[in-house]
Amino acid sequence: MSDDGFLRVADVSKWYGDEQVLHDVSFEMDRGDVTVLIGPSGSGKSTMLRCVNRLAEAQEGSILLDGEEVLSPDLDVNDLRREVGMVFQGFNLFAHLTAVGNVALGPRRVLGLSEAAARERAEAQLERVGLGDQFDSYPAELSGGQQQRVGIARALAMEPKLLLFDEPTSALDPELIGEVLEVMHGLVDEGMTMLVVTHEMSFAREVADEIVFLDDGRVVERGPPDQLFERPERERTGRFLERIASHD
Amino acid sequence: MAGATRPATVRERVADSDRSVGRLLLVAAGALFWGWLVVSWVNRWLGGVLVPVGDPLVPPGAVEATLAAIPGIAAYAADAAFVVELSPEIARGTWLTVVITAASLVVGFFIAVPLAVTRVYGRFSAWVSLAYTELLRGTPLLAQLFVLHYGLNLGSYVPDTLSGVFARNVVWVAIVGFTLNGAAYQAEYIRGAIESVEEGQITAGRAIGLSKLETIYYVVLPQGLRYAIPSWTNEFVYLIKYSSLAAFITVPELYYRADQIASETFRYTLIFIVTGVTYLALVLTASKLMERVESRVSIPGLGVDRER
Numbered sequence: 001m002s003d004d005g006f007l008r009v010a011d012v013s014k015w016y017g018d019e020q021v022l023h024d025v026s027f028e029m030d031r032g033d034v035t036v037l038i039g040p041s042g043s044g045k046s047t048m049l050r051c052v053n054r055l056a057e058a059q060e061g062s063i064l065l066d067g068e069e070v071l072s073p074d075l076d077v078n079d080l081r082r083e084v085g086m087v088f089q090g091f092n093l094f095a096h097l098t099a100v101g102n103v104a105l106g107p108r109r110v111l112g113l114s115e116a117a118a119r120e121r122a123e124a125q126l127e128r129v130g131l132g133d134q135f136d137s138y139p140a141e142l143s144g145g146q147q148q149r150v151g152i153a154r155a156l157a158m159e160p161k162l163l164l165f166d167e168p169t170s171a172l173d174p175e176l177i178g179e180v181l182e183v184m185h186g187l188v189d190e191g192m193t194m195l196v197v198t199h200e201m202s203f204a205r206e207v208a209d210e211i212v213f214l215d216d217g218r219v220v221e222r223g224p225p226d227q228l229f230e231r232p233e234r235e236r237t238g239r240f241l242e243r244i245a246s247h248d
Numbered sequence: 249m250a251g252a253t254r255p256a257t258v259r260e261r262v263a264d265s266d267r268s269v270g271r272l273l274l275v276a277a278g279a280l281f282w283g284w285l286v287v288s289w290v291n292r293w294l295g296g297v298l299v300p301v302g303d304p305l306v307p308p309g310a311v312e313a314t315l316a317a318i319p320g321i322a323a324y325a326a327d328a329a330f331v332v333e334l335s336p337e338i339a340r341g342t343w344l345t346v347v348i349t350a351a352s353l354v355v356g357f358f359i360a361v362p363l364a365v366t367r368v369y370g371r372f373s374a375w376v377s378l379a380y381t382e383l384l385r386g387t388p389l390l391a392q393l394f395v396l397h398y399g400l401n402l403g404s405y406v407p408d409t410l411s412g413v414f415a416r417n418v419v420w421v422a423i424v425g426f427t428l429n430g431a432a433y434q435a436e437y438i439r440g441a442i443e444s445v446e447e448g449q450i451t452a453g454r455a456i457g458l459s460k461l462e463t464i465y466y467v468v469l470p471q472g473l474r475y476a477i478p479s480w481t482n483e484f485v486y487l488i489k490y491s492s493l494a495a496f497i498t499v500p501e502l503y504y505r506a507d508q509i510a511s512e513t514f515r516y517t518l519i520f521i522v523t524g525v526t527y528l529a530l531v532l533t534a535s536k537l538m539e540r541v542e543s544r545v546s547i548p549g550l551g552v553d554r555e556r
Contacts, residue, residue: 055455082457092452095550096470106456109466140549158456 005064006031006193007162012051012061014044014217021047022058023218029210031161032191036204036225039214040240045197046089048214049164052195053077053084065162082110085155089167091147093139093154099126100135103154111158125153129183145176149183156187163187165196201244205229213237274532281529288339301336308332331522334509341505342526344419348491348501349530352426353434353484359427360434361473365464367439377435384432390493393425397497415500422494422501430487437479442472474545481538488530502526 007029014022022044029035037045050056052063052070054077063070070080094102103122107113113121123135129149139147148168155163168184169177181203187194188207198204204211205225212222213234221228221237232238256264287305291298299305312329316322363380366373384392396402402424403417411417445468453463492503500508506523510516 053455055451077454078457078459080457081455086455088448088452088455090448092446092448094449094452094467095446096467096474096547105466106458109462110457138548138550154452154456 004030006033006066007052007195008062008064009048009052010062010064012048012058012063014047014051014056014058014060021217022051023216024061025214025217025219026061027210027212027219027222029193029195031193033209034188034194034196034207035210035212036208037195037197037212037214038199038201038204038240038244039220043214044217045214046166049166049195049197052162052164053081053086055086078110082106082158083160084162084164085158085160086164087148087151087155087166087168089170091139091144091151091171093147093150095139098136098138099131099142099150099153102139102150103157106154106158121157122153125157126150128156128186129153130179143176144172145179148172148176148180152180152183152187161193163192163194165194165198167197167199169198169200199244201229201241213240215240278529278533278536282533284335285339285342288336289343292336292340304332304335306332327518330515330518334519334522337505337509338502338522338526341500341502342530344414344494344499344501345488345491345503345527345530348419348422348426348494348499349484349488351423352430352491353487355423356427356430356434359431360438361469363431363435364438364442365469367435368442369460369464381432381435384429385436389425389429389490390496392429393422393493393497396425397421416498418497418499419494421497422491422499425497426487426491426494430483433483433486434480437483438472438476440479441474441476442468444475445471471550474542474547474550477538477542477545481535484534484538485531488534489527492527 005028009028010026011024012022012026013020013024025044025048027035037048039045047056051058052065054070054075058071061071065080065084069075094105097105100119100122103125104118107121108115108118111118123132126132126135129152131146131149131153134142134146134150137146139150142150152168165184169180172180177200181200184194184196184203185207196204196208208225210222211225211228213220213228213236215236221232221234223233228237229241232241284305287298291305292301295301296303308329311332312325315325315328363377367377367381368374370377397418402421406417406420410420414420449467449471450463453467454460458466491501494501495504495507498504502523506519510519513519
């Protein structure tokens with residue numbers, strides 16, 4: 001690892017009203033790294049993820065992306081978001097647009113590509129996620145796995161320097177999870193920088209450079225997967241991993 | 249539902265043919281109605297190329313003679329001839345009804361969309377929009393027309409370029425009145441529809457870097473406006489009928505013409521039946537048209553879980 005500090009999350013805290021949901025969360029990742037956030041539901045993983053592209057607003061701390069302060073009030077969030085892609089648990093595909101339409105919207109309207117260029121880029125990204133035969137299908141005509149792959153293509157089409165995955169397989173039927181993970185594996189191999197919230201422990205173990213275990217809005221423990229899975233330092237981490245394992 | 253196909257029962261086949269006969273009759277009636285209207289209008293615009301302006305398209309005398317020869321309906325021959333005789337006036341009034349409705353609906357739509365959007369997504373503007381909607385929906389339409397016409401004398405402010413379009417400027421006053429009022433109602437329908445667009449759609453739009461306004465334009469409205477079509481059609485239908493209130497500020501539209509003829513001839517029942525049927529034909533056309541629009545713009549899976 002080159003330790004270029006591509007993403008530096010430092011002491012991030014967030015409150016919803018009186019309730020503090022993130023307590024001084026800190027972690028770093030380098031370009032090309034895969035960091036997986038794990039933890040029980042309600043532990044603040046998704047909220048942390050959303051703070052990175054400002055879909056959620058952190059009230060304290062610092063998030064440096066490529067040296068720029070994400071939390072700065074002067075930052076144009078739309079500029080930030082064109083560089084940080086996001087894949088959602090519920091896919092959130094634009095229901096009125098075809099697969100190509102979904103993927104092309106960002107390049108066309110945010111990046112300002114021509115209609116033809118945006119379509120070409122969308123088709124290329126759909127090919128990349130194995131949906132070369134579904135260009136003109138509407139979301140409702142696709143399976144969950146296919147929808148999520150469109151979701152990934154949509155994020156990729158913006159040529160992001162960081163991809164955020166918010167439980168990308170949690171809403172999928174078990175038999176459809178594999179195709180999505182396969183696409184994500186491919187991205188890892190291509191060197192994409194990815195911050196992933198997931199319950200897929202075998203995936204985390206296989207591809208993560210670092211695992212961050214969050215509980216109750218706090219980083220309980222972080223480290224390389226081998227260390228975290230084999231020799232967790234904290235009792236809570238061990239308990240959580242055992243509980244997850246017994247479900248698999 | 250069983251997936252296997254089975255032969256249609258006799259009853260179903262009868263029902264099917266009933267439906268197609270019914271549809272054929274409806275289409276034929278529609279063609280007759282609109283054919284009569286359009287030919288009447290064109291005849292008037294071109295200064296009476298087919299029949300002298302003000303004359304019916306077919307001579308009432310001939311209609312009466314023909315019908316009188318048919319046993320069973322001979323008793324109605326005179327009434328039919330009378331209806332034919334007043335048909336040019338009905339066609340003339342219907343023209344203004346159609347124009348006022350169409351113009352108010354279309355212009356009102358472009359006011360209604362921003363009203364609905366600000367109502368849902370605005371802060372201060374949401375209150376302005378709410379106040380507008382409640383004021384216009386909460387006061388009688390007739391009172392609004394009276395304020396515009398008798399109170400503000402809006403007709404005298406019509407710019408010269410527009411002033412020649414209709415025989416009388418009061419038509420513009422009616423269009424303004426129905427536009428402002430209809431916009432409030434349309435905004436309510438559209439607001440309800442865009443509120444039902446899933447939150448995740450907006451999140452996804454923002455996440456690829458679209459601004460809030462861009463997300464509304466490219467993501468929320470294309471879905472919300474589709475959802476709005478069925479309820480929006482109500483406003484279309486209401487407006488056709490409410491446009492008759494223009495008669496009270498002396499706009500010579502359908503109702504006004506009917507009332508005039510009735511008070512001259514005292515044949516109220518017959519005239520208002522004919523007028524009612526004319527409104528009905530306009531309303532049916534509007535709902536059929538919107539059905540067509542709805543199926544034309546429908547998208548697989550969009551809104552299916554909302555329908556029942």
